[in-house]
Amino acid sequence: MENNQYIDIFIEESQEHIDNLNSNLLLLEKDPQNKQIIDEIFRSAHTLKGMAATMGFENMNKLAHKMEDVLQEIKNEEMSISPLLMNILFKCVDTLSEMLELIARTGEDDISIEEIIFLLSALNSENVKEEVASTSVKDSTDDIFSLNVYEKDIIKEAVKDNYKAYKITVYIDESCLMKSARAFIIFNSLEEFGDIINSYPPVEDIEEEKFGNSFTLHLITKENKEYIEKKLLSISEVNKVEIELINVDLGEEEEKFIEGISSLKSQESESIKKSQSNKTSKSVRVDIDRLDNLMNLVSELIIIKTRLEGLEADNKNSETVSTIEYLERITTNLHDAVMKVRMVPVERVFNRFPRMVRDLSHELGKKIILHMQGQDTEVDRTVIDEIGDPLVHLLRNSIDHGIEMPQERLQKGKPEQGIIELKAYHEGNHVIIEISDDGRGIDIDKVKEKALEKGIYTAEQVKELSKEKAIELLFKPGFSTADKVTDVSGRGVGLDVVKNKIESLNGSIEIFSETNKGTKFLIKLPLTLAIIQALLVKIGNEKFAIPLNSISEIVHKKEEEIHNVQGKEVVLYRGKVIPIIRLNQLLDTEKIPNNGNLVCVIIKKGEKLASCTVDELIGQQEIVIKPLGKYLTNVKVIAGATILGDGQVALIIDTNNLF
Template identity: 55%
Template sequence: MDMSQYLELFIEESKEHLQNLNENLLELEKIPEDMTILNEIFRVAHTLKGMAATMGFSKMATLTHDMENVLQEIRNGKIKVNSKIVDLLFQCLDALEDYVDKIINTGNEGSNTYSDIIKTLNTVFESRGSISTETALSEKKEDKRIDKMEGLELDEYAQNIINKAVNMNMNAFSITIKLNKSCVLKSARAFIIFKTLESKCEIIKSEPKVEDIEDEKFDFEFTVVLVTKESLSTLEKELKGIAEVDDVIIKPLSFKELALQPDDQKLADKPVKMIKQQEEATDDGDEKAQNQTAKPRTGKTVRVDIDRLDNLMNLVSELIIIKTRLEGIEVTDINQNYGEAVEYMERITTSLHDAVMKVRMVPVEMVFNRFPRMIRDLAKELGKQITLNMYGSETEVDRTVIDEIGDPLIHLLRNSADHGIEMPQKRLAKGKPQHGTINLKAYHDGNNVIIEVQDDGAGIDTEKVKTKAIERGLVDKEMARSLSQKELVEFLFRPSFSTADKVTDVSGRGVGLDVVKTKIEALSGVIEVETEREKGSKFIIRLPLTLAIIQALMVILADEKYAIPLSSIREIVNIKAEDIKLVQKQEVILLRNSVIPLIRLNKILDIPMDNKAESEQITVVIVRKGDKLSGFAVDRLIGQQEIVIKSLGKHLSGIRNIAGATILGDGQVALILDVNALAL
């Protein structure tokens, strides 16, 4: 059977299960005695084993099988959960993630068998404690009985089910499957057989028990009893088509042939769906009711390829451009119907845009959920005690932003763990709890999403930053004295700037915060820092909700039209030429007792301008970059407009001061100004 068609589904589900495993292992480390968590970990390992075996990934299946052995002994109380066991399970998690990554990149699980981890798992399993002689003998006796057993004994309830099935013209079979003696993963092959049967039948009982088959506690054959609508020949053909199945013996069953054994193994709690559906259909006699009863309940979510969403977004973008163009057409004789049609189209387009945006929105949890494990490992590596609290994981942001924000957050969290949080002894000496705390928070603020990384560590030593800045020649001693705390903190975002006394595996090379700033500004975001000595630091990231369609203010410089993102604009003012002052050769204006630098866009963008009288009023757009304000001098304002951000293409990428372009209603192209690059 060709399993390649299921590869994408396998990868997606494996990622979900591995994330679940990661979260539960972190919880198990905190509450080792919690059986609910342990059972969930066992369930995930068991599911992964079955999925991997079905897909033919034998190394992954072997690893999860050995994990199951250890987990089962923990559940039985024969192995105690301690830090070494948790570390071992985390190593298994890392190995499984490596297998999945290789499957994503190459389509196979690679050559690494992780024999050292498997050896450790087997050592832990084998040394769990001795089994009594009486138990061992009984197990051997039971295995011997199973090997020689020729038939099955069922309880009264199972017999009644088969009797009903036969009365409803269904078939009841006893099927013995014999595997090839060279079969390495017997349980994996049995899993495929069970999945094949469950798609067409309802299994009533198996010998050995399903749990024993999963744990490979059987020879090379097992027997199942089932009811089905399928014929004997159909089942035989299906089963013999499975690899490593040597022989299939199918025996039809009837009520009279079965011996009554009420003390035998009881059936599972779940109802036999096929019989129940048949009964409901017969009693009702309505074909429609029969179809509804047999139809499985469908899920409320679907997985959609991101490329399809991008294509849908592009189509919506084109629709918005056409809508803008229609609004701008000057029609001499506009009748009422035309005006109403345009208004209706505008409402529909806006609703469609909102709907598409909601589809593209994903919770930041997708990024956040990788950090608890990272902080745990970092704390162990650094010899610190760190608690990570996460808030607002359900906050949604555009998928394009999610894909890019992970690396900056990793840098900030590692920075807090290494530079911020002190060693336990130092914290106790300062009167702090020995456990350091890092808070990761996300929330919406208008059309932006705010992400904060806050720690209760030592804070940023601005005097040390000042000394390093002077040593590197970034500022002289005289000017350094006049710098504010915020200005000193800005040095940390310079390339290769670090205050660490020594380089470690975690940090100290000065390649962290400058990367963070570059990445965030590339997303049209800003980063701010608040810090207090011995109290801690807070890094605040402000990002747009989406990078596709935004509200913008259209302005004119000479004969060119430009767009300024509305989310960056604080206000618009008109000033006179005589109100402009010079401070250290920089033009500034005074607005409500605040000194704001004035930026002549025509000079920066090299736009030829007509000479204007100095007494003429100047229109200034006040923009915000973090907590700083700047004023952009423009010729005229056109107004607010919804624009579609288009890339400039690879030949024009990286042009400073320009964030992209948009197509206007009249077909003209307007450039979008990069506020982060232009603002002082």
């Protein structure tokens, strides 16, 4: 399709509008009287409709159009907001979202919309008394084509004389060669039995063929709809005709009043629009690849800078020294700036949660309020893309297992409505995400029971099991305390997956729980994955980097302190027996004589510790992580590579895979 180059933008923008629709519908559900929200929803639907039409996605266009109709009626207060209406609107948004996904995958929007259209039309016809073709908007202010006061007067006068006013949209065949001539014929045949008040595009434009495949006009006539339709369709190359009766039966004063209001409103909405457009004009949409590229270049610059600093040591010229210092300051600032560009507010992920909580709580018959805080906390794009699923898991957990049914809560003397809090904030170089509920908490006894049942611990061990240890069990694969498996959660997949995911992001997760008070999950994530602090070491004659956040300590041990237990080498560290991993063997490097002295880097993975032997410590350094390339995906012990100041490549050890 020729629109190919725009499809990415289309998808991204549509996604934004769908997100917008979702969050505004939620707001509307809570505050049905709020006109501004309705306007906002209407605007999103309208924009979606327009974009879909431009891109040629018929189904999407139709659905958005239908939604717009219903919204218009809500706007005009011809329809009131009911739970049924809300559900249908939500369903529309879901369908739109499905379509968008399909478009992203296949470039088609082939999703059946008959059912949802039917529902929407049913809503429409219920509320519309007159015999009006329910397909399109009645004289809306947002419509490009509307009547001015003068034209309305004409119609009003005509209606008094038993004339009827119609809005007619004529679609001409695409292949039509002389569209203006065709339009002229259409105009002529309409003039035979009625008067054309105005048209869009204006007649002049139509004559000069400055219009697409359709035009719209207002006609007053004594004939009925069917007659007009028949007349028009008898003209060749006319594909489709949309006719709609216009009602202009408002009293004069009333109308003036309404006009006054609507002009006030339009001023208002214009000012909103203005502030919005101000916002948009200040931001630019940039492809993430370009940012990655920029990031790469900055990393290169940092590497070169480090090299220059190395040369500086030999240079006594103060001019050179100060220039290099200046360069250093600039590169540091540049690096920070580029990092900031890549930062995205967590809102991007949080956005979909209110909707999810609403749907799930409805489904389960629970009453839940979701409080969110710190949506504007910024995290690197790479992290954002990964944390969505784990968070969904945890939220589902809280909704399904945490919050009790309303009766149960009342019995416990708690308010009927459960509260789930989602918080995000910065802490040093990390971002913390908290998910807490005021539900029943984790039933420690039940966890212990399960542990016994699964044979993880013996009866005695279970008795002495501390609360913390018991909670830790929840992260074991296949461990679930839910009595029944629901659609929502409880299949025993979840927490272990969540933990793995978060650890793969170099983060950590903790659970705090108190019976009948609630449960809190605390997730700690690094701000970025692209740049980390690492310890550079020498193993054999090769340099390797070990991520600093996985190192707990560096200790010196003697060869004779190493013991052999069941064929495995272990060492005593702070009263614990931990395994020794000889990195030179694992990484197959040259063996360097060590005189019986070992440098041990103690690494951690959750609670687990291990001691890695290295030959030499070089020092701590900020490194830029680069992937090894697709060709080398099966190398387990290496997490990536980095380029050192002298241009050498150092491999980064994946400590998580050493255990």
